Amino acid sequence: KxxxxxxxxxxxxxxxxxxxxxxxxxxxxxxxxxxxxxxxxxxxxxxxxxxxxxxxxxxxxxxxxxxxxVSHSLHTPLMAVTNAISSIIILGAVLQVGSTSFLVTLLAAIAVFFAGINIFGGFLVTRRMLAMFQKS
Missing domain, CATH: 1.20.5 (Single alpha-helices involved in coiled-coils or other helix-helix interfaces)
Structure with a gap:
């Protein structure tokens, strides 16, 4: 060919x-x-x-x-701050889940979902980054 x-x-x-x-x-x-x-x-x-x-x-x-x-060296501290902000979002959203308005309840549930993704993803990325520095 x-x-x-x-x-x-x-x-x-x-x-x-x-x-x-x-x-x-x-x-x-x-x-x-x-x-x-x-x-x-x-x-x-x-x-x-x-x-x-x-x-x-x-x-x-x-x-x-x-x-x-953000530079790579600041990634882990920034992740910690982002997780803290997301936890505040979850607290506020959980307070609104019991609302009588369907729209407020729906938006609160969506906020909990996305903030949860951010928190768990942040922990996974941080764990993976820290594993790079461990000896095999």
């Missing part, structure tokens, strides 16, 4: 540019859909909800930027 000819540097670069353009288009589409959904929520939600929602969105953005840029 004959080998397929290897790609030149220009062809590899063109493929990379094409993949980047495709990724950028999908990101722009997702941002447009998200913006349209936020516009719809803002059109019909009360002002008090929008104030809380804006704080929530900003905290998600800031949290993502802070965690994404």
């Amino acid at each position: 004959e080998k397929a000819p290897e790609k030149t540097a220009e062809e590899i670069r063109a493929d990379e540019i094409q993949a980047f353009k495709k990724q950028t288009q999908s990101q722009v589409a997702l941002l447009a859909i998200g913006g349209a959904l936020l516009f719809l929520v803002g059109s019909y939600a009360p002002a008090s909800f929008m104030q809380h929602f804006i704080v929530f969105v900003l905290s998600v953005f800031v949290g993502f930027q802070v965690i994404w840029n």
Whole structure:
């Protein structure tokens, strides 16, 4: 069998540019859909909800930027803080599970679920990192 000819540097670069353009288009589409959904929520939600929602969105953005840029040496201490924050989320959500409103109960259950994933995942990652430093 004959080998397929290897790609030149220009062809590899063109493929990379094409993949980047495709990724950028999908990101722009997702941002447009998200913006349209936020516009719809803002059109019909009360002002008090929008104030809380804006704080929530900003905290998600800031949290993502802070965690994404953490060096590897700070990962384990950051995991401990994240687990502490998630435990506070679970406490608050458990207090709300007994609410008479179905929506509040549903959101509290979802909060417990996701915070639990964060806590248990943090412990697993930390355990795995510490195992790297143990002698076999």
